[in-house]
Amino acid sequence: MNVTLRVWRQANASSEGRMVTYQVQDVSPDMSFLEMLDLLNEDLTVKGEEPVAFDHDCREGICGMCGVVINGTAHGRGNSPVPTTTCQLHMRSFEDGAVIDVEPWRAGPFPVIKDLVVDRGAFDRIIQAGGYVSVNTGAAPDAHANAVGKLKADRAFDAATCIGCGACVAACPNSSGMLFTAAKITHLAMLPQGQPERKLRIKNMIAQHDSEGFGGCTNIGECAEVCPKQIPFDTISQLNRDLIASLFSRDGK
Amino acid sequence: MAVTGLIMIGFLLMHMYGNLKMFLGAEAFDHYAEWLKGDILYPLVPKGWFIWIFRAVMVASVVLHMYSAITLWKRAMDANPSAYQVKKQLAQTYSARTMRWGGIILAGLLIFHLAQFTVHSALVAGAYTTPYEMVVGEFRIWWMVLLYAIWIATVCMHVRHGFWSAFATLGANTSAKARAVLNGCAWAVALLLYIGFMIMPVAVFFGWIN
Numbered sequence: 001m002n003v004t005l006r007v008w009r010q011a012n013a014s015s016e017g018r019m020v021t022y023q024v025q026d027v028s029p030d031m032s033f034l035e036m037l038d039l040l041n042e043d044l045t046v047k048g049e050e051p052v053a054f055d056h057d058c059r060e061g062i063c064g065m066c067g068v069v070i071n072g073t074a075h076g077r078g079n080s081p082v083p084t085t086t087c088q089l090h091m092r093s094f095e096d097g098a099v100i101d102v103e104p105w106r107a108g109p110f111p112v113i114k115d116l117v118v119d120r121g122a123f124d125r126i127i128q129a130g131g132y133v134s135v136n137t138g139a140a141p142d143a144h145a146n147a148v149g150k151l152k153a154d155r156a157f158d159a160a161t162c163i164g165c166g167a168c169v170a171a172c173p174n175s176s177g178m179l180f181t182a183a184k185i186t187h188l189a190m191l192p193q194g195q196p197e198r199k200l201r202i203k204n205m206i207a208q209h210d211s212e213g214f215g216g217c218t219n220i221g222e223c224a225e226v227c228p229k230q231i232p233f234d235t236i237s238q239l240n241r242d243l244i245a246s247l248f249s250r251d252g253k
Numbered sequence: 254m255a256v257t258g259l260i261m262i263g264f265l266l267m268h269m270y271g272n273l274k275m276f277l278g279a280e281a282f283d284h285y286a287e288w289l290k291g292d293i294l295y296p297l298v299p300k301g302w303f304i305w306i307f308r309a310v311m312v313a314s315v316v317l318h319m320y321s322a323i324t325l326w327k328r329a330m331d332a333n334p335s336a337y338q339v340k341k342q343l344a345q346t347y348s349a350r351t352m353r354w355g356g357i358i359l360a361g362l363l364i365f366h367l368a369q370f371t372v373h374s375a376l377v378a379g380a381y382t383t384p385y386e387m388v389v390g391e392f393r394i395w396w397m398v399l400l401y402a403i404w405i406a407t408v409c410m411h412v413r414h415g416f417w418s419a420f421a422t423l424g425a426n427t428s429a430k431a432r433a434v435l436n437g438c439a440w441a442v443a444l445l446l447y448i449g450f451m452i453m454p455v456a457v458f459f460g461w462i463n
Contacts, residue, residue: 008338019338072341101339108332173345174325175332215332216325218352219418219426221344234426241424 064163
């Protein structure tokens with residue numbers, strides 16, 4: 001199959017970007033979206049042009065590195081029949097001869113570094129602000145020493161599957177990082193290990209989220225719709241609950 | 254945002270209920286209007302005080318609600334310095350998308366509504382002697398009924414997203430099922446408000462109340 005790509009090209013963080021049109025020939029329907037971009041880049045390299053820069057690593061849908069906005073939806077969710085990362089989106093989801101728009105995540109806290117690559121360091125700093133448990137190392141504890149109810153364990157596990165790709169921010173009309181933050185809050189709030197720092201964690205992570213310049217949540221729901229790991233939208237209400245509870249207790253209690 | 258919004262939804266439900274007293278006749282409605290402005294909480298507070306306490310709470314709610322909305326809007330704009338060339342929404346409802354501009358439009362019409370029925374400086378039909386006559390006189394005008402039909406529609410759309418959103422912000426969206434229930438309740442409240450508010454002006458227009 002042949003496709004026409006309209007790709008965002010931007011030389012570096014400070015330069016102006018624009019959409020550039022490319023033809024990609026002989027695309028296999030079984031190629032992933034990234035393999036199709038590889039094909040384009042091989043072609044560009046042969047022609048002596050600058051290849052399109054894009055982030056990627058595992059190409060198995062679990063690392064969170066890849067991610068572009070395809071035809072106006074993060075990870076091409078609008079084209080994919082199932083929640084997906086860009087690397088797991090296949091060209092069979094597109095028609096032969098399709099015109100496909102490819103853009104980077106657009107949000108103030110995610111500045112474009114080059115072409116389709118954005119700096120998601122803001123997410124790292126949110127995690128550094130409280131997305132951890134302080135456990136003194138020592139011998140491994142006995143299994144079942146800390147019993148966790150099945151429902152809570154499931155919920156913690158579901159939330160912990162967040163790969164930090166940033167699609168939630170890219171899709172949000174407010175550019176809010178709330179689903180990402182809520183996933184970590186919910187993950188740790190469901191587990192006994194997360195309890196000692198629970199109230200302090202929510203305050204610190206929200207403060208960091210806001211200071212990074214992310215917008216506020218207005219409960220629209222675009223984030224959960226594009227999330228490749230299907231982080232539930234209701235984790236945000238868990239975050240709100242913890243935040244409200246933390247307002248009535250002193251820091252660290 | 255959520256708390257002030259829910260206070261205002263509570264007020265809307267009460268206001269709607271009060272309007273329906275029009276169906277009980279002039280005496281009942283005028284007596285109700287009199288009670289609203291004078292007798293509530295008397296003798297706990299002197300006559301006529303409650304309405305001003307109530308108005309102060311409402312003004313504070315509106316101001317704080319708008320302040321929160323403007324803050325959120327500004328943060329959203331700051332967080333979105335460059336727009337997408339192509340953007341497709343997957344989950345957003347029309348009500349959710351129009352919360353901001355819709356809010357401005359309904360606030361503008363609120364000023365007209367207050368000038369008309371509270372301050373009495375924008376009465377279209379002219380002189381009246383009782384609240385009942387005033388309501389009947391104003392809603393005899395076809396475009397006034399139409400204007401209110403449109404305005405209440407914007408209010409109810411705002412309530413449709415606002416009701417669910419307020420509860421989600423306060424932590425009530427605990428599961429996919431809870432989300433469905435909250436959205437269902439939001440629809441129910443919005444429809445109840447629309448029907449409850451519009452049934453009286455329509456009845457006046459067609460002469461069922463006169």
